[in-house]
Amino acid sequence: MLALPRECFSDFLRNFGDVAVWSISENNDKQVPESKFEFEVSTxxxxxxxxxxxCANTAGCYKLDFDTVDTTCALFGDDASGSFSDSTFALNGLDCIESTNLWTDYKVAVDVSVLFGTSATPADFLASLKQNNDFSWKTTTSVTDVPDLTYAFSILFEPVLTVDISGLTTPQAEQVWITFKGLIYFRESTVASRRRRATFSIDALIESQATAAANDVTDNLDAAGASVDEKLEPETSIQELEPIDDSTYENPCDSDDFSLQASAKCCPDHFGIAIHSCVFDKLNMDPSAALLTGPNAVSSFNPRALASNACAGRLIDNEYHFGEEGKITDCGNEIVSNDTHIVIKSSIQGVAGVQIGRITRQRRLEVDLECAFERVLQVSTGPNPIMTSLYHFVADLGEAIGSFDVSIAVFKDDAFSTHFASDEIISIPAPLFVKTTLVDAADNLKLQFNRCWATPSADPQDATSYIFLENFCGNEIEITGDTLEVFENGEESYASFRLTSFEFHDDSSVFLHCDVKICDSSSENCVPDCSSSGRKRRSTDQAYNTITAGPIRTASPLSNKT
Structure with missing residues (x-):
């Protein structure tokens, strides 16, 4: 690790004294505590x-970049990548001789759940909250009764659909639980810490501030006319962040364990391999001779013929990063899908040295990478899944994969505004209005029904089933009889239909299942042709994501079922 140029400045606003600060760059960064903070002062x-x-006086800040042209001051947590310049610096709370920690940092998680009354679908209501309110970082300082003790804290809240509602009030029709998840960083000087120890508990101070911040967010919302039917007390957890001791840094290249010298990046939207520069030093190999080449071994490897900006490694902080830019399929990587998983397969290959006749002095590098992602995960369903169930998808978009949230809900009306009550028995042939929504989708992504069917159980593979939509088009008998109407299918980030209710013989429960596809309208036509001439059987090779709504309890007008 190269020695970083260190400077020093004096700051007495928080009783910090002389603070060490290091000039950093993309290739020579500084270890700091983990922090997701990010804030820019534009004026x-x-x-x-x-x-x-x-930065020293802002909780959660460890890195900064000062733009001398635009006179902006950008503050970061532990990641300043993409913003490195000649005026990018890091600080970690050490004094100028690097012997004393000048401040103590805390990380606080605070959650508060609210039951709203709204006619909007949960996904639409969540989107309106995000659109109508400012959920960005807020920074502030405050003063206590202890002499000279001020502290800084930074706050970020994000609303999400409440995942686990067990133990909570069961939401009725036109109600939804929203959890506001807060992340707070708190910073106090070491001198102040010593002064206040005999006066009050820092945990009590932090908890009171976190609770006040959570209440301030929920009490001052623009909820678009929704009512607050119930609000829980905020729940907090406090963690003191350990200072980074550079003296404990161990060079991974001193070990023979290759796993310490390479790391995989396995996320649906962030895929690749990082290899420490010392690996190439040991092989006496030019890093430009190594490329991302896909999963199959290359017999006649020619880096110059294969080289491109997307396939070559980029040097970041003593590591060469492969595959983290461009399309996943750019460098021969393979995306393999089945009914349960999406798998990305790739490898890094490189050659150094020469081959002369029957002898060779070549040295080869080959690192295989395989990342598997579960296709569908049901992340939220309440006591009444007919209202709304939320699924998390990993979807194959051809040249990329992505992770998405998709909801499905059953309504009484074609405005999709009124849910059925949890204990409601639907009288046949009352219409069911079903809507699936791709949450927070980009404009080019559309949602498609490929196949929809009903079963008397929650098992999509139940032997007793009735298919009413297949190959992206509704059943012709149902369409002709006006018992099925498909409203949207591939035109929007949502898809919907109306289906006349029915029941299976000797069973009053109906579950609706749909195989859905997330379609990229920028690269393909997402709207199916369901005319008589356009209907045709499509390939069944593609795997789809299955979602379920139910149980829907039905009864014929002459039935005595309860």
Missing amino acids: FSGNNQDCQKL
């Missing part, structure tokens, strides 16, 4: 050192 009137002081 900054100070200079470079003022920006450094601002």
